[in-house]
Amino acid sequence: MEVKVRYAPSPTGLQHIGGVRTALFNYFFAKSQGGKFILRVEDTDQERYSDESLQDLYDTLEWLNIKWDEGPVVGGPNGPYIQSERFDLYQKYAKQLVEDGHAYYCYCSSERLDEVRKQQQESKSSYQGYDRHCRNLSPEEIAEKEKEGIKPVIRLKVPTEGKTTFHDVLMGDITRKNKDISPDPILLKSDGFPTYHLANVIDDHLMGITHIMRAQEWIPSGPLHILLYKAFGWEPPVYCHLPMVMGKDGKKLSKRHGSTSVRDFREKGYLPEALMNYVTLVGWSFDSEREFFSQEELEKLFDITKISKSPGIFDYKKLDWFNGQYIRMMSDEDLGKALLPYLQKAGYVDGEFIGDKKAKFEELVVAVKPRLKVLSDIVGLAYFLFTTPEVAPAEMFVAKKMDLKSSYEALVKDYEIIKSNLDNGKSFEDAEADITQMAKDIGVKVNGVFTPLRVALTSTTVSLPMSDTYNLLGKEESYRRIEAALKMLEKEVQ
RNA sequence: GGUCCCUUCGUCUAACGGUUAGGACGAAAGAUUCUCAGUCUUUAAAUAGGGGUUCGAUUCCCCUAGGGACUACCA
Helix, strand or coil: CCCEEEECCCCCCCCEHHHHHHHHHHHHHHHHCCCEEEECECCCCCCCCCHHHHHHHHHHHHHCCCCCCEECCCECCCCCCEHHHHHHHHHHHHHHHHHCCCEEEECCCHHHHHHHHHHHHHCCCCCCCCCCCCCCCCHHHHHHHHHCCCCCEEEECCCCCCEEEEEECCCEEEEEEHHHCCCCCEEECCCCCECHHHHHHHHHHHCCCCEEEEEHHHHHHHHHHHHHHHHHCCCCCEEEEECCEECCCCCECCHHHCCCEHHHHHHHCCCHHHHHHHHHCCCECCCCCCCCCCHHHHHHHCCHHHECCCCEECCHHHHHHHHHHHHHHCCHHHHHHHHHHHHHHCCCCCCCCCCHHHHHHHHHHHHHHHHCCCCCHHHHHCHHHHCCCCCCCHHHHCCCCCCHHHHHHHHHHHHHHHHHHHHCCCCHHHHHHHHHHHHHHHCCCHHHHHHHHHHHHHCCCCCCCHHHHHHHHCHHHHHHHHHHHHHHHHHHHC
16 A cells, blocks of 8 residues: 655744654655655634735745655646635534534533533643533523524543553554543534544544654543544554654743754755755764765665654754754855855855855855855854954954954064065965964964954954965955054054 | 653663663763864773562562653644
């Protein structure tokens, strides 16, 4: 039988790392089995739905290069794939459940429900949940409620005796006493939309889903879904509950841990390949050695039995490392293309680099490549080049074991050496060698004579190597900055 | 509170009864070096605790402890 899995997010927010991890596992499992990956939009929550979220879902999957075999936009034999477009279907099945005696109409107001809940909490009752008030309403009572114009919900009649078991590929059998299952959960809301429980069971069945891979937070409602399959007389699919993705404190990953939306990561300059590779490794591993995988490899190698059971903490630092590795694997040309939008956004450039500027940009890319963790790091690294920073405060020119006076004198000598080398047709690299020698001659650490130069040229204490900096800036601008620094320091020294 | 799930270095994980418990990130140290990176080398770092089963337990079973999830007309 062909494997068919689905990713079924609800468009109520930006795509989250945890959600995307679920999508990836489903996708890789389907591909590795020669099966199909279906996308289904669960937009049954009218309150929280947003168009932006739906668009973000599409953008995210496109960015990650995850294509669905059936779903919105592409269509398929079991459509529509957007639940709000399947509205009538849920009505039909919910009513059938009522007719068959597996479900019932409930007319309780949300005020009454709130009150019941409040009392249960205050009395610390061991029983939590709906009190099944409407479970055994007489036809007369129902008729009366209908006359009052109350829009009912439909609730599932959960058995109060016995127990329900479902099998999970990773966890084994999970059993729950029926009395512990959520008491008569709502299947169809009063606005006529289904809840997750109803919609997912109907759609998974109708769409021929063979394996459900979803986060472990769904485990408690597993038995409930089995009850639903039984009520419909359908065969449940295979379950595989995925370990959750947590933040550093061991709690469900959320915004207070840092970025959680894929869009955030994308904007900061994480590469889709790196994010995909790392995210796949949270809760899954191939063997004891290998951890770099391309998408194509994962599509072949992914093995559902190697998914771990315990939750994994999302390690931002390891993601950074992966991203740096992937950046270093890029060609200079591709990296340049990827970097350009960040320079544009920073207002450093408008349009493309052409002619001389293109050559300079290529130099910049090469210099910056080993230093980038995320693409947006280019902004800080190239600041000195695309803006004219103010001359730095005097203290910044002073390296360890140096003082203001000796730093000033060092810069004077630096400048003399640079000028004399360049005037004699030598390169800046030659000048660097002479500066190094000069430091030795005067018995100062090499760092002590380069720091004033660095700060003069970049106004920062951390920068690209001096030869790159000089070459990028050009002779004229470099001289101008050195002279400006000298002028300022001269005053300070007096 | 109730129910269910989980438990190997700080983190992600490997070892499907027999290993000096392996790798990676991070950390620390060193080398390279004009700063920062990068690269290379090295070091520290774990089987939650207690009982069993077994010739032998990280691995199987039980208990305890800790953590997490769920407990909505949200998914």
